[in-house]
Each structure stands twice: as structure tokens, then as C-alpha cells.
Amino acid sequence: MSNSPETPDIRFDGRVAIVTGAGTGLGRSHAMALAARGALVVVNDLGGGPDAPESAVEQVATEIRALGGQALSHGANVTDADQVQDMVNVALEKWGRIDILVNNAGILRDKSFSKMTLDEFRQVLDVHVFGSVVCTKMVWDHMKKAGYGRIVMTSSSSGIYGNFGQTNYGTAKMGLIGFMNVLHLEGQKYGVHVNSLAPTAATQMTEGLLSEASLSLMSTESVSAGLLYLVSEQAPSRLILCAGAGGYAASKIYETEGVYLTPDQQTPEQVAAHVEAITDPADQAPFEQGFEQTMKFVSKAAEHAGIDLKGSLV
Known part of the structure; x- marks a missing residue:
């Protein structure tokens, strides 16, 4: 299907984007896709950065620059407010603005609830939920003042629908939907749109869980296509976009009419x-x-x- 006048090319020329967890997998794919369409990208992943030239995150930034794009790497731990603030400051000093935040960083600690320790539960919530909160907090006022912002949470079907052995992950991913819902209301009059991506792709997180035949259909690029729409100028707000293997759908929460009892x-x-x-x-x-x-x-x-x-x- 080719583009038409009703579907103009989506570009990010001059826009500054921060992508967390961008050293590998979906984060890397998001960062590469944004840069390919003109965005200036902060490639973030834990422990990476220009002072660690062999790190995955610096390799992604180097690859973007080699392709003619602009990127810098930063190894901030998303749960550490001081480190995230430094990342934001570096981006503002270099490019003067922050337009897009993709909260993608995450970890897995899968076990049945009976076998899961409280530390394993807390670790996953810290990275997925508090990490997204910290990163969003550090860019929120900049976006409000600018009158423009695009923020994406990375949710999951594991949270929206449930998945055995992932109470920690599912709790975190559904928590991000609540975070999105409220930020949508608080940001709408400032031009800050907040959405959620519920992806499935062949990454380190799905390795060993699916057959090779299934994984071969699940490109990260197909998910990033949905992500780029969610952070574009024409993006909606409060959309939960599900994406994987070339399929795209919306997940919505409804309430029944119910009854009144005297x-x-x-x-x-x-x-x-x-x-x-x-x-x-x-x-x-x-x-x-x-x-x-x-x-x-x-x-x-x-x-x-x-x-x-x-x-x-x-």
C-alpha cells in the first residue's frame, strides 16, 4: 500500500527523542527508526555511553551517526533520578529541546508467584514502572512549557490480559496503563500526548518462549512502525496500540452499563x-x-x- 495525500510521510526532522533500553531489541529498533526519519536521538541503556565505546548503546549511536543521523548515548539507570536528570541535561545542552520520550527499558524475572521472592517482584516494578515515572518526570515540565510532547509507555498483553508466571511483569505493565490514563488528562491542554505500546517481537525477552518459525515472523521493525505513529505530530492520546508480526490492534477498557439495586x-x-x-x-x-x-x-x-x-x- 503506497502513501496518499491523506497519509503524508511521518518525519521527525528537528525533533529530539529519548529512547530507554535502546541498546538491543525493540529499543534499538525504535532508535534506529526514529533517526532514519530525521530525529535526533538519545540512545539510553544501563551502563552504556561514550565512555564505554564497546557498549551496545554506544554501538547503536555510532551506527546512527554512520548512516548520517545524529545520536548520543547515555548509560543512565532509569530508576536513578540523578542519572536521568543528567541524561536530560545532556540532551538539552546539545539540542535545546526534548520532544519525544519512549519508555522502553525493562527486565524480566519470571517465576510462578509461589516461587517468586518479594525482591524479584520489586525489581521488575522498579524498572518498568518507577523507571518510566522517573524519565517522564524529568521531561514533563519541559514538554508542558514547550506546548508539545509525545510520550509512550511500553505495556504488554501480559498485563492487559495476564500471562502465567509473570505476576511482577503483568502488574508493572498494567500499572503503566493507569499512569498513561492520568497523564493523558493532565497533559492534553499543553499539547503533550501520552500513549502506550503493547508489543510482541523476537527479542531477548521472547527467546526460548516461541518457536523459530513464530519468531521469524515477529520483526522488531514492524513494532517500531506503530511506535513511530504514537510519537508523531498526528499522534492520538491515550491509545493502547498492540503491535506484532505485522498485526496492529487497539486494546480498550470498557465498563458495562450495569444495574441499579434499591x-x-x-x-x-x-x-x-x-x-x-x-x-x-x-x-x-x-x-x-x-x-x-x-x-x-x-x-x-x-x-x-x-x-x-x-x-x-x-
Whole structure:
């Protein structure tokens, strides 16, 4: 399918992007793809940088420069606020702006919950969730002041739908959806769009989990195509884009219409008796913010009680 006037080329000329966990795998693919379309890229991964010339992260930056792009490497630990602040400062000193943040850094510590230690649980949350929080915090005010920003969280089907042996990873990845939802609301009037990517690709994280035939179909480049859309000027906000093996889909959270139970019916037995109606998806709808749920429930109760709430709900 070729481009048409309705789908102009997506470019990032002059835009500055930070990609975490970019030494290998999806992060490397994201960084290379952004640079190929004109972005000035900060390639981040733990322990890498220009002072460690053989590091994977510096190799990626070198490859970008060899292809005519602009890139610098930085070895900040995403969970360390001082190191991340230094990375942001280096980017601002060199290029004067930060337009894009791709929160991609992550680790795995897979075990069944019974066998998993609390440290193994905490380590995964620290990198995925707190690492994304730290990096986002360090660029947030710059983007608000500039009136422009594109931030992507890296979620996963393991969090959205569940995956055996990944309670730590799944918790972290679903937590990032909540982080996105709130940042979307706080950033929208400043031109800061926040989205989530739920990828699947042949990387170190999927090695040994899938057959060679399956892995051969799962290119990192196909995932990066979706990522580039999420950080483009025409990007939406609050989209969970699922991408892998050339497939693209959106994951959405809906709430059923549910039922109203009168005060005398508000018992666990009546909840059980009405569970089919409670879970009926016929009139389900997505909400833009949590208070909409409260308004729905209170409005139903007020209608039953004959109370006029007009003008009293904010």
C-alpha cells in the first residue's frame, strides 16, 4: 500500500527523542527508526555511553551517526533520578529541546508467584514502572512549557490480559496503563500526548518462549512502525496500540452499563442474582476519566430516589 495525500510521510526532522533500553531489541529498533526519519536521538541503556565505546548503546549511536543521523548515548539507570536528570541535561545542552520520550527499558524475572521472592517482584516494578515515572518526570515540565510532547509507555498483553508466571511483569505493565490514563488528562491542554505500546517481537525477552518459525515472523521493525505513529505530530492520546508480526490492534477498557439495586436489594445475594445483567456487554462504554463512573452510579440512585441532581454534579 503506497502513501496518499491523506497519509503524508511521518518525519521527525528537528525533533529530539529519548529512547530507554535502546541498546538491543525493540529499543534499538525504535532508535534506529526514529533517526532514519530525521530525529535526533538519545540512545539510553544501563551502563552504556561514550565512555564505554564497546557498549551496545554506544554501538547503536555510532551506527546512527554512520548512516548520517545524529545520536548520543547515555548509560543512565532509569530508576536513578540523578542519572536521568543528567541524561536530560545532556540532551538539552546539545539540542535545546526534548520532544519525544519512549519508555522502553525493562527486565524480566519470571517465576510462578509461589516461587517468586518479594525482591524479584520489586525489581521488575522498579524498572518498568518507577523507571518510566522517573524519565517522564524529568521531561514533563519541559514538554508542558514547550506546548508539545509525545510520550509512550511500553505495556504488554501480559498485563492487559495476564500471562502465567509473570505476576511482577503483568502488574508493572498494567500499572503503566493507569499512569498513561492520568497523564493523558493532565497533559492534553499543553499539547503533550501520552500513549502506550503493547508489543510482541523476537527479542531477548521472547527467546526460548516461541518457536523459530513464530519468531521469524515477529520483526522488531514492524513494532517500531506503530511506535513511530504514537510519537508523531498526528499522534492520538491515550491509545493502547498492540503491535506484532505485522498485526496492529487497539486494546480498550470498557465498563458495562450495569444495574441499579434499591437499598433493600443491596446485598451480596442480589448482586449474585443480577450478575448476568451486571456483566451484560450490550451497552458497555469507555470512560474518559474515573469520575464518570461515579456520575453514572449516583445518577441512577438519584433517579430512583426522585432527587434532582441538575447542576450539583461537577
